[in-house]
Amino acid sequence: MFEKFSLNEGVTLYIRPTSQFKTLNFSVKWKHPLTNESAAKRSVLANVLQHSNEKYPSTAALRMHLDELYGTAVYTDATKRGAVHNLSLNIECVNDQFLTEEVMPSVLNLLHDMIFKPNFEDGRFKQSIVDREKQSVMTRIQSIYDDKTRYAQFRMLQILRPDHPASVTANGTLEEVEKLTVDDLMSMYEEIINRDEVDIYVVGDVDPQTFAKELEKVLPFPARKSSSPSADLKVADQNTEVQIVRERQEMKQGKLHIGFSTSINFKHPDYAKMQITNGVFGGYPHSKLFMNVREKESMAYYVSSSYSSHYGLVYVMAGIDAELDEKAVNLIGEQLDEMKAGKITDLELSQTKALLINSLKETLDSARGQIEIYDQYKSLSEDFSVEEWVEKWSSVSKEDVQQMAETINMELVYLLSGKEAN
Template sequence: MFQQFELARGVKLYVRPTEQFKTINISFKWKQQLTEEQAAIRAVLANVLQYSNAEYQTNAEFRKRLDDLYGAVLYFDTGKKGNHHIFSLNAETVNDAYLSNEKVVDEVFTLLHTVLFKPKLVDGKFVETIVKREKEQVIERIQSMYDDKTRYAQQRLLENIRPNHAASISANGTVPAVKAVTNEQLVEMHNTLLTKDNLSIYIVGDVNVQEIKEKIERHFPFANRSEELVHEVEVTKTSNEKGFLHEIQDMKQGKLHIAYRTPVTFFSEEFPIMQITNGIFGGFAHSKIFMNVREKESMAYYASSSYSSLYGLIFVLAGIDANLQEKAVKLIDEQLKAMQEGDISDLEINQTKSMLTNQLKEALDSARAQIEIYDQYKEINESFTVENWVAKWSNVTKEQIGQMAQKIEKEFVYFLSGKEGAANE
């Protein structure tokens, strides 16, 4: 899928030459172990680098320069995968091959170099007013979660089952952590990106591989890195022995979030089987949870499950009336029990395999998705291809799915509702 090159120790370039797109997509991804403090620093740094650099005095000037380059796109972002925080710099530009005489790609690489290697500094520090402004922006982003009750409920579930764990740490950190970020920490983190963090560079487009490699080496002289990332995940159990929490807010629809644990993770040989097992459990519109909880019993406004493979967790989310919490949990439990006892039809299996396959193939319609999929799956196998992964699903049997279901164990029930709801037992 991608051709690979080691530019320096800990710095790899992945290029996918394809005539599928008229644009070229570029993505730099720096990874380090995820902590609350580091996440906050990196989230603020992403904002600061996005909106200030030494070459362009204002953000408006910088945006105009991008517009002049046929509407090139350039932005920083932060996220997380498993135990790692991801700091990324992304760009999309028109391919020179579709222009008459202009060389836009080199200009975009120059801009990428500028925002990364030439930040706006005064006496060796970032501009304090900009730092203050961007800290406030990150805080607003964190606080916006409280307006989205589904996101809030999921975060509260994670905080109860995995406190002080990567699973419950936001890619933006916390409000106190962001407030505590100093200018000195931002400068130090910027230096860490340039010299220490594990770095993967992705390029997708109709490119000459050797030429694009030379451009990267010319514009981005990255040094060797010594940090080794630990990819294996540790499946842990909640420290909250109660197993149930009901919280009340001023709201109408109840949010039911259930966590299940499994020893099967992204790095397990059985991972493809668990993907299908989750699909049948609640991953799609033909799943047991959707068909029985939402369609047959009309008990939920929405109901589905998701498999967080990097943490060995499965989540069921349902929007229900507050007085239906116990009934809904019981009915969801019954769907898992049915699977554990082998109540799985050929139709459910075939539909799930088809849906997973289509989902993965449709993602390939986007260059950005190709990068994201490969960035994840290459941790298992750098020779990953969609075709090879689909083949793994095609061989999964009903017996294997039943065995997988038996490895799923309910861990915690979190319910968020208005005042009309079950008591917190």
């Protein structure tokens, strides 16, 4: 899918030459072990790097330059995958083939400047910019507490897997962000330039060999140890007793979040089977949870499940009337028990396969989607292809789903409800 080039030890370039898009898409990804402290630093650093640079020392100046480059888009991102924090710088621009003048040299210069020529004052990030971007990240973290569904999921993970990457957010904590100093950000900036594992992606109609040589000059990262921090985690020991936690806030609708564990993680040979299993359980509108808990019994305003493969966890999220929590938990448990008993219909299986396949194909309709999918799946196989995964999913049987369901065990029931609830 992508052609691979080594720009230096620990610095890898992946290019996908394609005429599918009229744009060129770049993504530079720095990978670092995930902790609350590192996530806070890197989230603020991402904002600071996006804000401005030496040549364009204000947001307005940078935006004006991007407009001159035919609406070139630039954004940074802070995400996590397993035990790894990813800081990304992304650029999308029009391919010169569709313009009467060249913009690519200017775009490549901008890419270089945003990384290697930040907006320094006396060799350091400006305090005023750091303070502003710290506040922006703190507002982003605070939004979790204002969104009751996100907060309930956050609390469930804190209780289910305390002091574990599963409960660490990509932005860190309010406390870690608040105490950040310019010196802290300078240290982390040195990390991404000199020590972090770097993956660089390009998608567009280019000649890979020529473009690789060009980027080697534009992105002169020094060599670093090539051992990338592993996203993989040992599956935690399953708790034999189900923990029940109820918390209350000023709210109306109850938020029921249930944490299940499984021994099947991202690198497990049965990963594809577990993806199908989650789809049958609660991943789609035809699933057992949706059809029985919401539609048939009207027990929930919404209900779904998700599979967090890097952590070996399955989550169920439901909006319910708080006084129905025990009934809802029992009904949700019954759907899993049905799957463990092999009660899976041909329609449930075929619809899940079709939706998973369509979802993958839709994701690959965008350059960004191609980058993100490949960045995740290349750790399984650098020869990743749609055909390979269509075949994996298509071959999953009812018996496979039954076996996967038997590995899923309930560990935690968390209910967030209004203070007036009994």
